[in-house]
Amino acid sequence: MKNYSRQREEIIKVVKDSYNHPTAEDIYIIVKAKNSSVSRSTVYRNLGVLVDNKIINKISMQVGPDRYDYKREIHNHAVCTKCGKVFDFEYHFNYDDIQKEVKSQTGIEISNNGIALEGICDSCKNNI
Amino acid sequence: MKNYSRQREEIIKVVKDSYNHPTAEDIYIIVKAKNSSVSRSTVYRNLGVLVDNKIINKISMQVGPDRYDYKREIHNHAVCTKCGKVFDFEYHFNYDDIQKEVKSQTGIEISNNGIALEGICDSCKNNI
């Protein structure tokens, strides 16, 4: 994130305006459509940079490509392992305590902002 | 899981005896080494079947291939997003309440047994 670039600016804006946890490909399509010539590799590279800089979140799941989420107030995700749809949910986790506990037990400095769980959503259960 | 097969039996045993969250490839190597001719696709297919039947867990993360874990008493995972190492940790989450809450807010029936968090481990932080 040393130098400004129009492409990165666009990518940030697209993620910020998306509330449906888009994939890298989704983002690529949208940025591309907005005129701005951009390459797939630029999208992937910048998403990585933005995750590293804690501007966006990356959600990896048991099914399908990774999803991205602009970092706002803390919230949690529930992902359907059949269709890949991502839902937000609220729950009062004691994030600070969890973080402290994980650090002391494993040495890992947690970067999640929120917790992700997986399961089967209603429509998939009724195999629609 | 309708019919018995020697290969599936072996795969279950390998996952059960592994306490280091092996990848599909790890499992394939071990089963193969144990004599038993087995193909990679058989390993992948059976791991899927075993996950569906809730005999094993699948851990997907931001980095590297999926990991598998034999389902025992409930516990949580902390994954390093740099090196991919998976650590266990204990934390008293109110799983029942979380499950109920997620179900009512999103319709998702959670299948996780335990919660997975991500971050950077000690050795990666000191970029060893």
Place this chain on the structure above:
DNA sequence: TCTAAAATTAGGATTAATTCCTATTTTGTT
């Protein structure tokens, strides 16, 4: 403003992990 170094990009090739395909073999049932 001009220039050089550093950062970033485009575009395509490559890789890694997983899924898919089909002929063959094994298993459970009568």
Place this chain on the structure above:
DNA sequence: AACAAAATAGGAATTAATCCTAATTTTAGA
């Protein structure tokens, strides 16, 4: 034993993501 259903082997194909290199853009400094 015979038949149908389930599972396997082996390799091809697909998907998502990463990597590579030459060209372009940005920034900082003279």
